[in-house]
Amino acid sequence: MAKGYSEVQGVDFDEVFSPVVKHTSIRVLLSLVTIKDLELEQLDVKTAFLHSDLEEQIYMKQPEGFEVVGKENHVCLLKSLYGLKQSPRQWYKKFDSFMVSINFSRSNYDSCVYFKKSSSGEFIYLLLYVDDMLIAASNMEEIVRLKEQLGSAFEMKDLGVAKRILGMEISRDRPNQKLFLS
Secondary structure (H helix, E strand, O other): OOOHHHOOEOOOEOOOOOOOOOHHHHHHHHHHHHHHOOEEEEEEEOOHHHHOOOOOOOEEEOOOOOOOOOOOOOEEEOOOOOOOOOHHHHHHHHHHHHHHHOOOEEOOOOOOEEEEEOOOOOEEEEEEEOOEEEEEEOOHHHHHHHHHHHHHHOOEEEEEEOOEEOOEEEEEEHHHOEEEEO
């Protein structure tokens, strides 16, 4: 892991803030899922921060025990890593750019809520919390298509039907139009 604690603002980074979906947005989506009987799936991005690009050039000493013989005084030019203060922000920017490129709109009220009107006239929704995603749509074909698009750009772990998000367990009683959180 990089030693982000040694970075200096204005030298090594400028922006570190990365938005995350608001809990209110999650509750609104779960309400829509229940009322409209939408499919609800969950994804996780594997090593999300490694997908992003740094705007600054950051160098690091070679890690102890991994020095290249004859090049002990050389340094490593870093890519985005866990531990760098700007990595979360850069990941969000990369993801946001991707979602816009596949014609999703970003909510004006929550920058981690994305939506798109499908060819059938129904909406598909994606909520992002760092590297965790909830996707909701009226049919699985739209969700599968979005999963394929995401998988072509990022290494993803498909968690299937959403069962847990941010420490909240999700269970559904679809015939009775009920959804429970604990």
